[in-house]
Amino acid sequence: MNLNILYFARVKELINLSGEELIVPAEVDTIVKLKVYLAQRGGVWTELFNGKQLIRAAVNQTLVSDNATIKKEDEVAFFPPVTGG
C-alpha cells in the first residue's frame, strides 16, 4: 500500500529527507511495523527506528501511539518529542 511519509526536525536532518511517497507491503499496517520496516534500510535509519530512540508518530496529523494502525494513502509523520512553547 502507498503511504505519504513526512519527517521533521532532528529526524529530517539525520536522514536528509523531509518526506517520501512509499509503497510498503500490506502487512506493514501499524506504526511499530512501519518503524521496523524503515529500520531495515540500515545506517542512520536503523539508529532512528530500531526502537531505542523515542520517535513520535502522527497519522493524518493526529498524534498516535506505536500500536496505531495505518492504511493506504495515510499521511504518516515521524519526529522527535515536541519542544514548542
Next chain:
Amino acid sequence: MTVKVQAENFDLAQEMALLTDDDKSVGAVVSFVGLVRDLHAGEKIQSLILEHYPGMTEKALESIEYEAKSRWQLRQCMIIHRIGQLKPQDQIVLVLVSSAHRSEAFKACEFIMDYLKTQAPFWKKEITEKGERWVDARLSDDEAHARWQ
C-alpha cells in the same frame, strides 16, 4: 476560538482587545507570554529556530482549545505561536483566556500551555557559540501534562 502560527511578533494589548471585543460577560482575562531565554544548559543562546508541522500544528492547537473549553466555562481562547528565527527576549508564544470569573481562566491558561508543550508539533533548534543543537524534550513538561489526565 483563534489559533495563529506566524513569524511576525504579536501585541498583547491588541490581541486582548480583539479577544474581549465588547463582550460584557467577561470578568477575567488571563494571559501567558513565553519569551526566548538567553541561556540554556549553561550555553549562551544566540538565536532559536522554530520548526513546525504545517496543518497538524493548527489542528493540535485547535483541539487543545476545544478541550479547555469543554473542561471550564470559558468565553474565548486565543493561542499565537511564532515560528522561524527568534532571538533572546523575543516573544514566542501567547495564550489568552477569558471567562466570567478568574478561577476558570487561570486553570485553562495553564492547561493550554501544558498541553501545547507536549502535544503541539513544534521543535526548537538553538544556535549557540558552539554551533547548532536541537532542544531535548523535558520530563517536567510530560509530568505537567500528566496531572491534567
